[in-house]
Each structure stands twice: as structure tokens, then as C-alpha cells.
Amino acid sequence: MKLTSHSLRLCALALGIAAAWLPTAQAADSTTKAAAAAAPAALKGDVVAANIDASVKPGDDFFEFANGTWLKNNPIPAQESMWGIGQVVQDDLYLKLRKISEAAAAQKNAAIGSDEQKVGDFWTTAMDQALADKLGLTPLKSDLARIDAVHDLQSALDEAFALQPLGVDAFFDFGVSQDEKHSDVMAVHLEQGGLGLPERDYYFNQEPGVAKARAAYVEHLQRMFRLLGADDAAARNSATQVMAFETALAKVSRPLADLRDPEKNYNKLAPADFTGKFTPAIAWGARLKAWKLSPETVIVGQPEFFGGLQALLARTPAPVLRDYLRVHLADTYAAYLSQDFDNEHFDFYNRVLSGQKEQKPRWKRTLRAENTAMGMILGRIYVKDYFSESSKQRYNAMVESIRTAYGERIDRLDWMSPATKAKAHEKLAAVTRKVGYPDKWKDYSALSIGRESFAQNMMNASHWAFNDMVSKFGKPVDRNEWEMYPQTYNAYYNPSNNEIVLPAAQFIIPGYADNEIDDAVVYGYVAASTIGHEITHGFDDQGRQFDAAGNLKDWWTKQDATRFNQRAAVMVKQFNAFEPLPGLHINGEASLGENIADFGGLMIGIDAFKKTEQFKKGEKIAGYTPMQRFFLGYALSWLSQEREDLLRQALLSDVHAPAKWRVNGPLSNIPEFYEAFDVKQGQPMWRPEAQRVRIW
Structure with missing residues (x-):
């Protein structure tokens, strides 16, 4: 936003x-090809x-x-x-960042908490495919156990709010950033979110390619539920119900063009008023206080979305909410888990949605994750050497x-x-x-990076980023x-x-x-x-x-x-x-x-x-x-x-x-x-x- x-x-x-990037052909002048014929050698490397x-x-x-x-x-x-x-x-x-990462990993006595230790341990752990395969779902075990205990709307909301610091925008999106009308003030922002497909129109557009991707998404959900332990029939049922839930969520979401009007997407409300008018099931004051936030007002991007979310949550059975939370957590971290989860996530989000035919090598995927987790640490080293x-x-x-x-x-x-x-x-x-x-x-001193697992380091990074944002x-x-x-x-x-x-x-x-x-x-x-x-x-x-x-x-x-x-x-x-x-x-x-x-x-x-x-x-x-x-x-x-x-x-x-x-x-x-x-x-x-x- x-x-x-x-x-x-x-x-x-x-x-x-x-x-x-080697030049591959000669060029022609915009008005005549004769210039190219006259001096091909001069043009070759331009x-x-x-x-x-x-x-x-x-x-x-x-x-x-x-x-x-x-x-x-x-x-x-x-x-x-x-x-x-x-x-x-x-x-x-990537070649430059790999050099930086491998040099850090080669240091045997890097001080705990130093940039070298964090970069080196992140690289070493993320590159260890065998470790990821051995651990399987273990890095998500405690979070999945809490989701499994969801039995009603309030317990589902408990878990949705617990997942936000992990980077899982379950049901909605949350952030702390500048108040658009008072730029010297940091404000709480609440926005529509919670969809598994790239944008709301993916759920409704009838163009053949979009319809094909929509059907593939349901199949992806079904395979994810199987990986999470469900049998075929249960996985099929869960996928169908989650898709129906997300479609209803998309229906109350604003279209892409409507999100570009800053006035219409600026609605300042007291948390109690927001709860009373739009989301009676969500006591925003108490929920935000659990994150050590006590704002007098919140900026709500799309109030009607939250009203629609309230109605949807009220009529959705707890097992469906459980499945929705479970699969969104798993998809968020699939690329950092065992090969079966990584491959399934790639197959839909990269192969189906983007047309990518093969996975990138693990070292490039590791660097992409490393940039996400601690990009400024890498950046500090990068500019010293290359800018x-x-x-x-x-x-x-x-x-x-x-x-x-x-x-x-x-x-x-x-x-x-x-x-x-x-x-x-x-x-x-x-x-x-x-x-x-x-x-x-x-300052990344509060970020803890170790060698427990790739996924754990990414969860630590997400928690750190969330806490850093909230602290502002x-x-x-x-x-x-x-x-x-x-x-x-x-x-x-x-x-x-x-x-x-x-x-x-x-x-x-x-x-x-x-x-x-x-x-x-x-x-x-x-x-x-x-x-x-x-x-x-x-x-x-x-x-x-x-x-x-x-x-x-x-x-x-x-x-x-x-x-x-x-x-x-x-x-x-x-x-x-x-x-x-x-x-x-x-x-x-x-x-x-x-x-x-x-x-x-x-x-x-x-x-x-x-x-x-x-x-x-x-x-x-x-x-x-x-x-x-x-x-x-x-x-x-x-x-x-x-x-x-x-x-x-x-x-x-x-x-x-x-x-x-x-x-x-x-x-x-x-x-x-x-x-x-x-x-x-x-x-x-x-x-x-x-x-x-x-x-x-």
C-alpha cells in the first residue's frame, strides 16, 4: 500500500x-540499413x-x-x-551475494550475533536439503497443533492473530505505517486480505486461462491437505470448502482499481467503534493490546470487507476455518520445508500461475530467502564491495x-x-x-539465526520484522x-x-x-x-x-x-x-x-x-x-x-x-x-x- x-x-x-548478456547481433540505423552494413564491427558491442x-x-x-x-x-x-x-x-x-554468503559460512569462529554468524548459519542451514527432508513438518508442529485445537470462532481468531507475526495474512492484512493524513504519526492499518490466489478477480474472471488456474488451485489445495495428513476424500472435501470460503472472501473484497483511491481507502475509526459497527466478533482493542498496541484509532482501508468477513466467519463451521488456517500456514512456509512441500508449492504458484517450467537451483532460492530475512545485512556488505x-x-x-x-x-x-x-x-x-x-x-541485533532449520530461521525473521514494525x-x-x-x-x-x-x-x-x-x-x-x-x-x-x-x-x-x-x-x-x-x-x-x-x-x-x-x-x-x-x-x-x-x-x-x-x-x-x-x-x-x- x-x-x-x-x-x-x-x-x-x-x-x-x-x-x-553478450551482444548477439549487429544493428541498423533507424532510417537505413546501410549504416549497419558500413560499420558492423563498430556496432557489435554497443x-x-x-x-x-x-x-x-x-x-x-x-x-x-x-x-x-x-x-x-x-x-x-x-x-x-x-x-x-x-x-x-x-x-x-546472485553471484555476488553467493560469494558473500559462502565467505561468511566458511568462518569457523564468527561471534554469536555477528553479521557473519547470521549470514553463515542461514546459508548453511538453508542449503541443507537433507536436513529439511528429515524434519518434514516439524518446524510447524506447534503452530499446527494450536490450529488443530480450534473449535469455534473465537479460537479460530486466536490462531489467525497468532499467524500474523509469522507473515500469514489469515482473514485480513495488518500493518503499522505512517498515517496518510498525518505523516509524522505511525498508525495501525487494517486492510482486506486472506486470499490464496493472486487477486480477487482470479475467483470470478471467466477467461479460459484464469478458469484453468482456478481449477488448478483447488487441486493444489487438495494435494496440500494430503501432505498435511488427510486421506483423499477428506483432502478433497477440505479443498472444496476452503475454495468456497475464499471465494466468498473475494466477493466482499474491492477490485484492484478501487484500491488506488487514497481517500476512499482511508477510514479512521476508534477500535471500539470498528468492532461495534463492522466486526462484533473481533474485539479490536483487546486483540491489538496483545501486540502491545493501544491506538486511539485505526485506519481501515475497506470497512465493507470487514463487515463481509464478520458475516462469513459467523456462518462458517470451525472445521473449515481450521482447514483454511492450516493450509495458509503450510503454503507460506512450504518453500522452506521438505522437498514434497517445496515441489507442491512450486508446481502451483510458479508452474501454473507463472509458467516456470523448472525449479531454480537451491542456492538461488536460498539467496532469495536470505534477502527476505536479512537483506540489509547483505546490503551493507554488498555496497562496500560493489558500489x-x-x-x-x-x-x-x-x-x-x-x-x-x-x-x-x-x-x-x-x-x-x-x-x-x-x-x-x-x-x-x-x-x-x-x-x-x-x-x-x-539494527538486526534482535534477530536470532541458528542451524535448527531453514523454516525456523524464516519464522524467526518474520517475527523479528513484525516486532520491528509494531515497535514503531x-x-x-x-x-x-x-x-x-x-x-x-x-x-x-x-x-x-x-x-x-x-x-x-x-x-x-x-x-x-x-x-x-x-x-x-x-x-x-x-x-x-x-x-x-x-x-x-x-x-x-x-x-x-x-x-x-x-x-x-x-x-x-x-x-x-x-x-x-x-x-x-x-x-x-x-x-x-x-x-x-x-x-x-x-x-x-x-x-x-x-x-x-x-x-x-x-x-x-x-x-x-x-x-x-x-x-x-x-x-x-x-x-x-x-x-x-x-x-x-x-x-x-x-x-x-x-x-x-x-x-x-x-x-x-x-x-x-x-x-x-x-x-x-x-x-x-x-x-x-x-x-x-x-x-x-x-x-x-x-x-x-x-x-x-x-x-x-
């Missing part, structure tokens, strides 16, 4: 960087030119033109559900060039009044930049804290802090040192795709509702807000028309914020790039002008292909459009793109001027 992430670039990967598919015209499909050769020559590996630049970067990161001070300075300076360009663009807007412009400038000036890594590292209530907001690790290929904007956070790994282009890449490519790849994108999130359909201090507060004139919404509606219509799979369109309403951020990032990235020496000189590199290389750099940032199952999942549950449309969608509205690649009327990417988006 609090983060607006840059992309779905966080994926575990398979092949090593040397094999995966960071963007080598990826180009000259058989595709830029105005027909720029994504395929810019990335097509690389995508053709690098099919999705069996161990992946998508493959592209993000996954190759992640592979490189230079010169890189940090380059991107700090780039943030400021983007900020300046955005301010100038605000001044030029013909649809925004002077009063709103003044407030926009105030907010822009107040945006905090966080580049590379935190100035102050998180009643304390001043720590605006220096990061919610991503430095070794993350991603970025985010946090509206409550009015900040952009740019981890060190986000700047990587595989196979190239930072100083080997020209500004044109970097301004497209980083300044537009990441920095400009994240700053624009402060002014998208959600972010624009937060003021300079990070409070949900209307600072727009009524007329300006109307004009903004009219312009945003053009983008909604454009993306609603895209149909990546037959019968499944992009959700223009749900993806609006990301699409505005992509478009805004490009516009201000262009403005900032025009001030560079490379643009002013106008010299070609590998046959491409500076502005052409800027757009090729932007397309490089979204170089990716995914399996159909993952694409289907994203269209139903993700607020980001698929990669191809994050390139072609915004570019079809940008005059500089038309000029750079001579896009003509009649080509698929050409739009009449009156139908183009004009926001930032």
Missing part, C-alpha cells in the same frame, strides 16, 4: 551474466545498437525494434517465468537535473493555475532523494529508513515521506561499467525510466493527492483537478484498448499511476537530457543520434519477455502494464519520439495530436 514500485524487476534468475531488430520499423513497434534481436537470441530459460535485463542483473547480483562513490555522485547529480527539468516543465504548463503551480513547486522542492544505500544501517507505533517517524535493500533492482516513491528511493543495483547495465555508458543511454535508462518515473509518482493520480509534507490533503484548485482528471482519462482510454492476451486487456484504471509516471519520467528525462553536452554536440554513436539513443536506452530498461501464464497473472493482479506497453504506450504520445524516428501517419504507433496524452 505504501510503496509505488518502479516495476516487477525483482525476480530470481538462472543463467550467469557472461553467457546471458550497449543498445546490438539489441536492435532491423526488420521491425520503429514506428510499427518500437519495443520490438529496440529489443527484438536480444529477445530472439535469449529465450526464456526453463527455470524462469520471464527473462530480460532485470533477470540478468539479478543473476549478477562506488563516483556512481553515487553521478546519480545524485542526475536526480537534481531531473528535479530542475520538472520545475521548468511545471512553469510551462498551460492548463495549471499559478496557485496550484506554487504548491507543485513546493512539493517538488521537498522531495527527498535516497541514492544507493542508507546513511544509517538497520508511538515513536517519531524515522524518515531515514529504507524499505528496499541496496542490492535490489527496483526503486520506489513513498508519498508519506515524499521521497524517491533508488537502490544501488537499480543503476546496473549488465556487462558494462558505469563509466562506459554514454549519457544518452543513461538518461533514458535511469533518468527517465527510474528517477523521473519515481518523482512523477508524486504527481500521478494518487501521489498528487499528498502535499509536500506527505499528508493526504487536497492542494489543487477544483478547476486544475478537473483538468488533470480529463487528461488522465485519455491515458486510461489508451491503455484499456491494449489487449496483450485474447480477451484480457490492460486495466487502464488500475495501471494509471504507473502509466502517468512512465510518461512523465520520459518527458522530464528528455528535457534534462537536452541540457547535456552529448545532446548539444549531436554526434552519432553506432549510427544513432543522441535522441535516438535516449529512447533506445529507455526501451533497454524494459527489455523483457514473459510466459503467457505470468502475463495473465500480471494483467489481473498488477498495477503495472506489461513491459512492451510501458515502452510503446507512452512513446506514442511524445513528439520528440516521432521526430527522432520519423514516425508517420498510418504506422501503428502514430496517434493524431488531438488524441495524445498531455499531462506533465
Whole structure:
């Protein structure tokens, strides 16, 4: 809820960087193939030119033109559900993190509680498949025993609340984070949740692929119950009833697009009033007090969901609630248990939902879990070894060039009044930049890691994270804290802090040192795709509702807000028309914020790039002008292909459009793109001027 992430670039990967990112083809100039024929050697190793598919015209499909050769020559590996630049970067990161982990594990006398001891013991235990197989369900034994004792609604609620600190969002979702209307205060948030499928529409959409996944989910539940000890008939009955329970829960959940309205999803209530009006069975005051929380108010995202949950719980028999809790606990920790649980979890959540054909090697799955459990410990070591001070300075300076360009663009807007412009400038000036890594590292001293079991270490980490979150209530907001690790290929904007956070790994282009890449490519790849994108999130359909201090507060004139919404509606219509799979369109309403951020990032990235020496000189590199290389750099940032199952999942549950449309969608509205690649009327990417988006 609090983060607006840059992309779905966080994926575990398979092949090593040397094999995966070598340039594989020569390129052609956008206007003639003769340039490629004249100097093939010069183009072979260029960071963007080598990826180009000259058989595709830029105005027909720029994504395929810019990335097509690389995508053709690098099919999705069996161990992946998508493959592209993000996954190759992640592979490189995995190699570095493995080196760090193995070095820690090799230390024989690491002090108890030290970073080396925690990393080393985590790695050693998680890599021990034989130990996991020997233990089977033992790590969950005590929690499963308590669930087995559930006999009525209140005992079911006891266990649901006991599972929340383990990362199991049974029935609902809970968190402590900044109050959207009082950003200096940490507040208790209660949200809809509790589903086993990725999003509520998976329970209702009749598209054949979704219906197939829905049926496969019931089969998955049945197999999980068998693994938990039930016979075939009992497992079948339990699976059917849990699916019926979750379907009813999905029915009272808000659709994805409706979750993007911060005002409608902000409902402040006293715990006693919340109990009395919506959930008589849940004494919120007492329940929260058990977590050492005594809030005067709670922020409820979707009150009607909790009313529906109350009715559903009241009519559901205790055995069904037991089964629901049991299977959600088991699925949460299946990847850290014995091979049979791990394989079953993979078979549904990766093979069926994402199309991944094979498990990744255990060492990569271990690193993914290690990042989840103690990412900042790894990050502290990673940046010391792999992120230079010169890189940090380059991107700090780039943030400021983007900020300046955005301010100038605000001044030029013909649809925004002077009063709103003044407030926009105030907010822009107040945006905090966080580049590379935190100035102050998180304290993990209370986290206990040992060699008992992989699952136990993950449970310890979940308890630690929960306690760390809860401990923030009643304390001043720590605006220096990061919610991503430095070794993350991603970025985010946090509206409550009015900040952009740019981890060190986000700047990587595989196979190239930072100083080997020209500004044109970097301004497209980083300044537009990441920095400009994240700053624009402060002014998208959600972010624009937060003021300079990070409070949900209307600072727009009524007329300006109307004009903004009219312009945003053009983008909604454009993306609603895209149909990546037959019968499944992009959700223009749900993806609006990301699409505005992509478009805004490009516009201000262009403005900032025009001030560079490379643009002013106008010299070609590998046959491409500076502005052409800027757009090729932007397309490089979204170089990716995914399996159909993952694409289907994203269209139903993700607020980001698929990669191809994050390139072609915004570019079809940008005059500089038309000029750079001579896009003509009649080509698929050409739009009449009156139908183009004009926001930032």
C-alpha cells in the first residue's frame, strides 16, 4: 500500500551474466540499413545498437525494434517465468551475494550475533536439503497443533492473530505505517486480505486461462491437505470448502482499481467503534493490546470487507476455518520445508500461475530467502564491495537535473493555475532523494539465526520484522529508513515521506561499467525510466493527492483537478484498448499511476537530457543520434519477455502494464519520439495530436 514500485524487476534468475548478456547481433540505423552494413564491427558491442531488430520499423513497434534481436537470441530459460535485463542483473547480483554468503559460512569462529554468524548459519542451514527432508513438518508442529485445537470462532481468531507475526495474512492484512493524513504519526492499518490466489478477480474472471488456474488451485489445495495428513476424500472435501470460503472472501473484497483511491481507502475509526459497527466478533482493542498496541484509532482501508468477513466467519463451521488456517500456514512456509512441500508449492504458484517450467537451483532460492530475512545485512556488505562513490555522485547529480527539468516543465504548463503551480513547486522542492544505500544501517541485533532449520530461521525473521514494525507505533517517524535493500533492482516513491528511493543495483547495465555508458543511454535508462518515473509518482493520480509534507490533503484548485482528471482519462482510454492476451486487456484504471509516471519520467528525462553536452554536440554513436539513443536506452530498461501464464497473472493482479506497453504506450504520445524516428501517419504507433496524452 505504501510503496509505488518502479516495476516487477525483482525476480530470481538462472543463467550467469557472461553467457546471458553478450551482444548477439549487429544493428541498423533507424532510417537505413546501410549504416549497419558500413560499420558492423563498430556496432557489435554497443550497449543498445546490438539489441536492435532491423526488420521491425520503429514506428510499427518500437519495443520490438529496440529489443527484438536480444529477445530472439535469449529465450526464456526453463527455470524462469520471464527473462530480460532485470533477470540478468539479478543473476549478477546472485553471484555476488553467493560469494558473500559462502565467505561468511566458511568462518569457523564468527561471534554469536555477528553479521557473519547470521549470514553463515542461514546459508548453511538453508542449503541443507537433507536436513529439511528429515524434519518434514516439524518446524510447524506447534503452530499446527494450536490450529488443530480450534473449535469455534473465537479460537479460530486466536490462531489467525497468532499467524500474523509469522507473515500469514489469515482473514485480513495488518500493518503499522505512517498515517496518510498525518505523516509524522505511525498508525495501525487494517486492510482486506486472506486470499490464496493472486487477486480477487482470479475467483470470478471467466477467461479460459484464469478458469484453468482456478481449477488448478483447488487441486493444489487438495494435494496440500494430503501432505498435511488427510486421506483423499477428506483432502478433497477440505479443498472444496476452503475454495468456497475464499471465494466468498473475494466477493466482499474491492477490485484492484478501487484500491488506488487514497481517500476512499482511508477510514479512521476508534477500535471500539470498528468492532461495534463492522466486526462484533473481533474485539479490536483487546486483540491489538496483545501486540502491545493501544491506538486511539485505526485506519481501515475497506470497512465493507470487514463487515463481509464478520458475516462469513459467523456462518462458517470451525472445521473449515481450521482447514483454511492450516493450509495458509503450510503454503507460506512450504518453500522452506521438505522437498514434497517445496515441489507442491512450486508446481502451483510458479508452474501454473507463472509458467516456470523448472525449479531454480537451491542456492538461488536460498539467496532469495536470505534477502527476505536479512537483506540489509547483505546490503551493507554488498555496497562496500560493489558500489562506488563516483556512481553515487553521478546519480545524485542526475536526480537534481531531473528535479530542475520538472520545475521548468511545471512553469510551462498551460492548463495549471499559478496557485496550484506554487504548491507543485513546493512539493517538488521537498522531495527527498535516497541514492544507493542508507546513511544509517538497520539494527538486526534482535534477530536470532541458528542451524535448527531453514523454516525456523524464516519464522524467526518474520517475527523479528513484525516486532520491528509494531515497535514503531508511538515513536517519531524515522524518515531515514529504507524499505528496499541496496542490492535490489527496483526503486520506489513513498508519498508519506515524499521521497524517491533508488537502490544501488537499480543503476546496473549488465556487462558494462558505469563509466562506459554514454549519457544518452543513461538518461533514458535511469533518468527517465527510474528517477523521473519515481518523482512523477508524486504527481500521478494518487501521489498528487499528498502535499509536500506527505499528508493526504487536497492542494489543487477544483478547476486544475478537473483538468488533470480529463487528461488522465485519455491515458486510461489508451491503455484499456491494449489487449496483450485474447480477451484480457490492460486495466487502464488500475495501471494509471504507473502509466502517468512512465510518461512523465520520459518527458522530464528528455528535457534534462537536452541540457547535456552529448545532446548539444549531436554526434552519432553506432549510427544513432543522441535522441535516438535516449529512447533506445529507455526501451533497454524494459527489455523483457514473459510466459503467457505470468502475463495473465500480471494483467489481473498488477498495477503495472506489461513491459512492451510501458515502452510503446507512452512513446506514442511524445513528439520528440516521432521526430527522432520519423514516425508517420498510418504506422501503428502514430496517434493524431488531438488524441495524445498531455499531462506533465
